Amino acid sequence: MRNSPELSSPELRGTPPDRDMVRTEAVRRIERLRNRSNRGLWAMALFIAVSTAALRNFGILPSLPETVRALLGHPPSATMISGALVIYTFSAIILVLSRMMSGSGQFSGFSHVGYLTAFYVFYHFARALDENFWAVFAAGFTILALESYHIWNHYSEEIRKEQEVLDAIERSRRA
Structure with a gap:
């Protein structure tokens, strides 16, 4: 209890936190959030590569x-x-929409790419890929576009919150 981190924080000791440290951390968090917001695009690129092979x-x-x-x-x-x-497509869309409504930042784009790849492979082994390629591609593109929008939108909101912290720091410096 003597050297507990909670009791040694600047807020509890009565001293304000170091603005430069808070600003640096906010900038790092924004960079991390921007990288995470691009995961949907990476999943889409992987799906397009698999689709090209299919x-x-x-x-x-x-x-x-x-x-x-x-x-x-x-x-x-x-x-x-x-x-x-058909069942997978509707289930995946409902799952993404429910995560959007709940505000969850979960992302499952790469697992969707795996499942869609399995559909390509099943059609390939059934010797029916030529007739069904566009069905898998349209389903995958729809699911991944929705997933990509969801994750981009979620992280954009988080970035906006961090930007408000940076703006408050800049306002306090000018005052």
Whole structure:
């Protein structure tokens, strides 16, 4: 209790905090928040890269030998995969919208990229990727655009709050 950090803080001792230190910390937090606000764009870029490979029928990857395909078994039908894609798309959109409404800063864009990649792979193994590429791409683009907007909007608000701290410090310096 003698050297407790709570009791040694400048506010509790009656001395104001060092303005330069508070300003430096606010600038660091703003930079961190700006970096985090770009995560949606990085997820979108990754999805576009995966989609480009899928559009070319994953030609950049070596094809699986028929023995491995036989070991994996018969792929699900394109109709079954499409049904799962529809359910996933609506679920993901509802999840993002609920996080937007709650003000949560959670981000799951990279996991969405993983799930969407799995849909491309399932269609590829079902030999139905050409007919269903645009369905996966449209679903992914919608989900990731919404996720990107959500995370950008959330962190923009946090940056605005930190900017208010910086503005208050500047006003107090002029006074």
